[in-house]
Structures are given as C-alpha cells and as structure tokens.
Amino acid sequence: MARPLLFVVDRDRGSLSEMVTDLTRRFGNQFEVRGKSSATSALAALRGAAQEREPVAVILVQDAEADLLGSAHELHPRAKRVLLVDRDYSSTSPAVQAITLGRAEYHLTRPWADDEMLFGPMSEYLLAWTREQEPSFEMFRVVAADGDPRVHRLHDVMTRFGMPYGTYSVGSAAGRDLLDDAGLDGTRLPVVMRYDGRVMIDPGMPELADALGVNVTEDARTCDVAIIGAGPAGLTAAVYAASEGLDTVMLEEEVSGGQASTSPLIRNYPGFPHGINGGLLMERTCEQAWLMGAHIVFAQRAISLEPVGERRVIRMLDGSELSARVVVLATGIEWRRLGVAPIEALVGSGVFYGAAVGESRAMQGQDVFIVGAGNSAGQAALHLAKHARSVTLLVRSESIARSMSTYLIRAIESTPNVTARCGTEIVDGGGAGRLEHLTIADRATGTAEQVPANALFIMIGGEPNTQWLPDDIARDDHGYVMTGSLAGPPVAGAPERMLLETSMPGVFAAGDARHGSIKRVASAVGEGATVVWMIHEYLRALEPVS
Ligand SMILES: Cc1cc2nc3c(=O)[nH]c(=O)nc-3n(C[C@H](O)[C@H](O)[C@H](O)COP(=O)(O)OP(=O)(O)OC[C@H]3O[C@@H](n4cnc5c(N)ncnc54)[C@H](O)[C@@H]3O)c2cc1C
Secondary structure (H helix, E strand, C coil): CCCCEEEEECCCHHHHHHHHHHHHHHHCCCCEEEEECCHHHHHHHHHHHHHCCCCEEEEEEEHHHCCHHHHHHHHCCCCEEEEEEECCCCCCCHHHHHHHCCCCCEEEEECCCCCHHHHHHHHHHHHHHHHCCCCCCCCEEEEECCCCCHHHHHHHHHHHCCCCEEEEECCCHHHHHHHHHCCCCCCCCCEEEECCCCEEECCCHHHHHHHCCCCCCCCCCEEEEEEECCCHHHHHHHHHHHHCCCCEEEECCCCCCHHHHHCCCECCCCCCCCCECHHHHHHHHHHHHHHHCCEEECCCCEEEEEEECCEEEEEECCCCEEEEEEEEECCCEEECCCCCHHHHCCECCCEEECCCHHHHHHHCCCEEEEECCCHHHHHHHHHHHCCCCEEEEEECCCCCCCCCCHHHHHHHHCCCCEEEEECEEEEEEECCCCCCEEEEEECCCCCEEEEECCEEEECCCEEECCCCCCCCCCECCCCCECCHHHHCCCCCCCCCCCCCECCCCCEEECCCCECCCCCCHHHHHHHHHHHHHHHHHHHHHHCCCC
16 A cells, blocks of 8 residues: 655755655655655645545645645544644744645644754654544444434544444445444444444443443442542542552543543643644543543433441432542533534634634734623733724624623724624634635625634623532522632531532532633543542541541
C-alpha cells in the first residue's frame, strides 16, 4: 500500500530541502515526504494526490504561503495542517489567528535548536492523523437504519471508550451479510455485534457498558468516598481520593467524560497549546483514576441521597445502595445544545460553547456571531467588538429587553459594530473544516439567508443535574448547589463548613453543578482536586480526640 504523504511547502529552497531530508530520515519508512517551494506548485501536487487518491497525512506550510491551507483542506479534508512560523510570541503572530479560527490544527516554530524539536511535534501530528483513520480491526459492528438517531448515541459511547467500530446501513450488502451471519432478519435495529460473536439488539446503556468491559454494578456496599458524576470534576476527585488512600467509588449514569468529552477540541486546558480532544483527555483521566484504585461504575444513576447517622446513603436506579462516609456531587449541568448537526461538528473550529473572553484577540477583523440573549451574551458581544469587525447577536425572541439588563442593551446600541437580530435562529452552517458560513432564518417569515461567519459563540444556558437531591441540600433558584458560607451556618456539633461543602455535612460539591462555578474544564478539575483535601479535613475532625 502507498505510504501516506507528508507535504512541506517553504519558499526558502535551502530550508525546504533540509526539512525534506530530515523528515524522510525520521519518518520515511511510513510516510513519503514531498517538498514544494511555492503555493502554486504545492496546490498542483496536492490536486494530483487527490486525483490519485493518495492519502495526505500532514501539510506543513510556511506562513508566507498560508493562503494555501484553505484549498489544501478542500482537497484533503482529513490532512492535519501545520503552520510553520518564525519565533514570535506576540499576539499578532499568524499562528494565533490561524489556530483559533481552525485554519490550521498545529504550528511549528523555527528555528529549532536540534532535530528533536522538529521530530517530537511532527510525531504527535502524524499520530493524531493516524488515530483518525478507519480502523483496520473493528471491535464492534453496528447495523442500523439510515438516519436512526440511536446510532449517534452508540457512536458517542464507542468513541468515549476509544473502541474501533464500524457502522453498516441495513440497506447495504455488507449490513445484510452481517445480519445473515448472526441469523437476524433486521426487523429490530440497531444491532451491535462484538468481535467475539456477542450480539445485542437495541442495547440499553448497562448492556452496552457491560459489553465494553466496564463495571456496571458495584459489589461493595460501603466506601469512604462516593463520587457522583464522572466528568472532569468527578474523575479528578477520584484520582486524588484513590491515590490518597481513600476507598473510592465513582458512579456515573452514562459513561465517563461528562460534557468535556462532547467537545472535539478543548483549547484552553493548560498544557495543550493546540488543544486536546475532550474525549481523549477524559479517557486518560478515567484510566488514571482506575489505576489509582478507584472503583468506577458506569450506567448507574444516583436517584436519592440521605444521611443515616454519620454515613450518607445513595440509592441507585437499579435499586442498589451505597453507604459512604463522604459524598462528592459532581453531576455537572446539561447545556442546552443548538442541535444543528453541521454546527455541532465544528465545535472547536470556529464554533464555541460558552463565553468568548479567551478567544477575543484572535477575532481581530473577523465576522463573529453569538447565539443568546442573556447578560453573558451581551457582555461577550461588547468584549468581542473590541477586536472583531462585526458582532451579531442572534436572538430567538422578538426583543432582548426581557432577558438582558438595560445597561448592556444601551452599551450594545452605542457600539457601532454590534447588531442584535431578534426573532432569528440558526438553521444551518458549515465550511471547509472550520466555520465559514451560517444560515439564519427569520422565525416569523421563515425566510433564510446564508451569511459569511468566522466564529460562533453559543450561549444559551443550561440546567444543573441536581433535581434528584433532597431538600436538605440547599440550592439556588436555578438548582445549583450552594456551598461554603452560602450553604448556611454549620449544623450544631458538625465541623465548620468548608468552601466546597454543602448544607448537608459530609456532602461536598465540585464543578459545574456548584453555585458560582466557572464552567470550565480546568476549574472543574481544580475543584475535583481541592475537594479531596477538604474531605481529609472533614474526616479528621470526626475522629475522636485521643
Ligand atoms: C460542547 C461543549 C464544549 C465545551 N468546551 C469547553 C472548552 O473548550 N473549554 C472549557 O474549559 N470548557 C468547555 N466546556 C465546559 C466543560 O466541559 C464543563 O465546564 C466541564 O465538563 C464541567 O465538568 P463537571 O465535572 O463539573 O460536569 P460534567 O462534565 O457535566 O459531568 C457531570 C457528569 O455527571 C453525570 N451525572 C449527572 N447526574 C448524575 C446522576 N444522578 N448519577 C450519576 N451520574 C450523573 C453526567 O452523566 C456527567 O457525566 C464545554 C462544554 C460543552 C457542552
């Protein structure tokens, strides 16, 4: 089979030839390295590769030829684009805008002191490409009707566990062959087949989790710490609690990762300058918690919590119970999603859930849209307007006056490059690997228009997963769990209430479900780690004084 291509484009012929030689020396066994010294010759070569169906893994382009990246992406949408820039850590470096707006996935800075500074990052980019190729071995095969929404969920679960799988339409020859082999007629779909012959028809979460080889039942009935929710806050709490010798059980109603694993690219998590796939980050954290000794139980929803003496008893949907000395509520929130598939596919590549502050500089001269009508959307619009060419607020209702403070409305009205379009909604959007256009419909007339767009911030709110908690756990008007002094004075005789402790002694909250939380992966991780220190303090205070 032909080796996948690694393309290098650099106007400086001397440097180009050196890079091609060096990269061939290191990666030549698996990849064919080709060099071009102009955008025109590179484009012709890339076009030829597309016609010959030669796979292109990486396109490394000197910033002077950066315009090539758009056409290169159209020809080879799966290739990783790397911008080669000179060392310049100012906010005007071309790498800043290219990466924020999804025009390139990575950058390389030159000069490099030794070859490893080129080879190290390049290995990472090639690995990222390799991971996204069709698996040569499918651990699971899914046969389903075209457009069945349950397939999306199956896809989500398989992806979160990093399982190689394939999906086959029931209308295809391959799909029918698979059903025949399993002795099924396809009247009940979707069918999930494991490599060893196990067949599941329209499996529920527990059956699927079991087939994936993860725990769905907890044999232990007692533990030191029960953590509810396996998003970034719960997983981090599990890593720390288990590593510090506490007998830890984590309950998750679905599979691990929480909201974070629905994000294809988390760009603001420290240590990952080019961003990291949220699913991958969470998968690694989950594995770390397991290796530290945490008992992780999937497909188990906590439905009630009550104090019994000095212990806290959690009841699960399947009727089983778990008694813990301490409970951490890390159940997060359910963000309202826009639900427009082509837009969801571009999250991280010009489409962002949540506030825009961190991305504002990269919006220099761009056309930016915000969906939402709350104060946070208004504040984001004003902030982005300092850099963007235009900011458009898209609002479903006929007016923003009901949902936004008057001072913000006035500020928006007096900012010339901000416009509010009321009575509108997004019905479509897309671009070549990054957001380039949106289709906006007028809700009253039904007419739709396509507009150019470089970035979209979705700020339509969410609800905390806390409805199941008892009244003893104080919550704010929106259901977020109150902690620390906001949860009220300590119960008589109980140790002093700490920053992440709820109104029920021995029950802590971390991450998005907590009142006043920051709604970021890093802050949820920080709270997950901090809460374990507080658990130690709480348990120490309960020990009899000798
Ligand atoms: C599309 C998207 C993109 C995002 N991008 C970014 C980004 O780029 N950068 C960033 O910093 N933040 C981002 N965020 C926000 C970030 O993901 C969240 O702030 C973070 O995941 C919160 O972590 P958490 O652990 O508090 O809660 P969650 O991640 O919400 O996890 C909570 C977990 O609890 C489980 N659960 C709920 N109720 C129960 C129950 N009763 N029993 C058992 N389990 C239960 C849920 O199934 C879930 O797995 C994004 C969010 C979304 C939706």
